[in-house]
Structure formats: structure tokens, C-alpha cells
Amino acid sequence: MSRRLEIDDLAKSYAGVDAIAGVTLAVPAGALITLLGPSGCGKTTLMRSIAGFVVPDRGRIRVDGKDLLALPPEKRSTAMLFQNYSLFPHMTVAANVGFGLRMQRVPRTEAEPRIAEALRLTRITELSARYPAQLSGGQQQRVALARALVTRPDILLLDEPFGALDQTLREQVQIELRKLQQSLGITTLVVTHDQLEALTLSDLIAVMNAGRIEQLGPPIEIYDRPATAFVARFMGVENLLTAKLVGRDGDRLRVAVGALEATVAPPVAPIYQGPLTLAARADAVRIGAVDVPGAVGARIAFASNRGASALYELATDDGQVLQAAEERRGGALRAPGTRVGITLAGESCSIVKA
Numbered sequence: 001m002s003r004r005l006e007i008d009d010l011a012k013s014y015a016g017v018d019a020i021a022g023v024t025l026a027v028p029a030g031a032l033i034t035l036l037g038p039s040g041c042g043k044t045t046l047m048r049s050i051a052g053f054v055v056p057d058r059g060r061i062r063v064d065g066k067d068l069l070a071l072p073p074e075k076r077s078t079a080m081l082f083q084n085y086s087l088f089p090h091m092t093v094a095a096n097v098g099f100g101l102r103m104q105r106v107p108r109t110e111a112e113p114r115i116a117e118a119l120r121l122t123r124i125t126e127l128s129a130r131y132p133a134q135l136s137g138g139q140q141q142r143v144a145l146a147r148a149l150v151t152r153p154d155i156l157l158l159d160e161p162f163g164a165l166d167q168t169l170r171e172q173v174q175i176e177l178r179k180l181q182q183s184l185g186i187t188t189l190v191v192t193h194d195q196l197e198a199l200t201l202s203d204l205i206a207v208m209n210a211g212r213i214e215q216l217g218p219p220i221e222i223y224d225r226p227a228t229a230f231v232a233r234f235m236g237v238e239n240l241l242t243a244k245l246v247g248r249d250g251d252r253l254r255v256a257v258g259a260l261e262a263t264v265a266p267p268v269a270p271i272y273q274g275p276l277t278l279a280a281r282a283d284a285v286r287i288g289a290v291d292v293p294g295a296v297g298a299r300i301a302f303a304s305n306r307g308a309s310a311l312y313e314l315a316t317d318d319g320q321v322l323q324a325a326e327e328r329r330g331g332a333l334r335a336p337g338t339r340v341g342i343t344l345a346g347e348s349c350s351i352v353k354a
């Protein structure tokens, strides 16, 4: 059965420095949420508090309404996969996977079929007699995952589970994990630094900054409508531009970035004063002919190849530097020095909190 996880105003500091500074979060039963954020923002501390390896200074954690903090780690029905897998080198794969069941004193007759099931789910049955040193990085990752799943936890905590894998394997394992997690319906938290991984895996993304959740939402919302400049930057938005409010169009705002104008949806979080910051992905900056009405003149300063698209650095006539992406459609890149006219597609921009 899937369980709902609620975290309420959780905080932990070490020697006066906040590792987590008041985190409030609700994860629906069976959902996968990713904690995304830079090194040191408190991701591991939050997970360890849920698992019971860290005692928070204040706040509450509840699973289906029941207080988790009152329970010792072994009674919590959480399982954590650590940042570096920490497999036991002197134990076989099967013994590693069965470790949690031995700790729980599950009788052998019951433990054996459960180990076999965990090995089957993670597709490592044929590796069961090997030792960790005889496995590839991807295989070790599966063993660590099987070891976490075997206890049938209510809450699965995966701290950078794909850190040691190369890009191709990483993408495969992400999809496999997602299928497995959905079929088992385990409420799952995944820590990552990688925005693409978060977008691939999650029902919800929590972007963390300095011990706090800066924005929480479904992946598409976080990607399309970042609330703050920090979230926008973390989600790979290339242009963060100072903008001025010049008018309104229904509930949408007309803003000017130098001589460039765009009509943009209202910000996610209300902004009451000061200059506006406009987050514009490179593909919101459209390149066309110099004489397009409303276009601002610019020069291609630098061109680079991104495969299906090209990325250009543009120097506008009013002194701004912008990143613009354009589909190549099989053609060559535009040459540096070329004069172009640029416009801003407001539907691909967001006003964010600076």
C-alpha cells in the first residue's frame, strides 16, 4: 500500500549553520519527488532525517498521519540508498540484498523468496553469487536498489542513485527505476544535481537552495514557469534579463528589455517592487531578418553547434548580450558577424523573483 509523506517545518543546524532551515513538503502516496539543488543545500540532511540517521532540531515528519520522529530508524519502514551505494565488499550480491531482512530477523524461509524477488525486479538474478568488486557500476547500483527494495519500505530514499553511471546507462536505469517505482507504488524521494534527470523521473520536483525549498511543482511547471532567478538558472535558462513593465494586456504583462518587447504571463510568485527579471530560454530569442517589424538589430558574436540546433551569442544594437537557440534544419550555422533582427517570444519567457 502506498503511503503519504508529510514534512512540516523541519530544521537542522550544525554548529549554528543551517543545513535545513524549515522545510515543509507533502508527497502524495505513491509519488516520486526529486530534491534538486546545488551541493550543500541540505538534500542529504533532509533524507537522513526521514531515515532516522539525523535528529532534526524542530519540525515533524508523518507517514499516513503517523509521527515518524518518535520511531528509531529500524522501525521506520524507510529504506535509503546512499550516495556511494556502500555495498558490503565481503558479502555476495544475495547476502548484500538480504542484509536488511537479517537485521529484521525475518526467518530464512520467508527471506529467500523475498531476496529472489528483489533480484528479479532489478534484473540481477544471475549475479547473485558474485561479490561487489566483480560488478560494473551499473550492476552495483542495481544491487543497492535491490537491497533497499527487499524490506518493502513505505518510503524509498535514493541519494544520487545514478551518480556513478555514465550518461547512456544512466538514462536507461532512470526509466527502469521509474517503471519499477510506479508498478510497486512506493512513495519515493530521489536526490539529484541533474535537472534533466529530475525532469525525466519525477511527479514533483522540489528545487532546494540553502536549506529551503525554493519552488515545488510538477516538472513541466518548474521547467516552464520558474518562480525565481535561482530556479530558472538551475533549470538551465540561458538569459536572465532586467526588464521594465510598460503595459498590460488582460492579465498578461508587457515588458521591455532594452528595445525588445514581449507580452508575458504574470509571475508565479507576486513581485511588488523594483525592476523585473525576465527568464528567457535561448529558444525564446527568435532570429530573423533585420527589417522584421518590432525586431531589434543584433550581430552574431559567437556560434556553436548543439546537434539538432545551433546556439548563438548575440550582441544587440542597444548593448545587450543574449543567447539564442535555433533549429538548424540540416543547414550550416549562421556566420559570426552576420547582422540579424531579433524578437522575444513572450510565451516562452517568465517573470521571476530576482
Ligand SMILES: Nc1ncnc2c1ncn2[C@@H]1O[C@H](COP(=O)(O)OP(=O)(O)OP(=O)(O)O)[C@@H](O)[C@H]1O
Pocket: 014, 018, 019, 020, 037, 038, 039, 040, 041, 042, 043, 044, 045, 046
Ligand atoms: N554531520 C555534519 N556536521 C556538520 N555539518 C554538516 C553535517 N552534515 C551536513 N553538514 C552541512 O550541512 C549542509 C548540508 O549538507 P548536505 O549533506 O545535506 O548537502 P547536500 O545537499 O546533500 O550536498 P551534496 O549535493 O554535496 O551531497 C552543508 O553545509 C554541510 O557541510
Ligand SMILES: [Mg+2]
Pocket: 043, 044, 045, 083, 159
Ligand atoms: Mg548529499
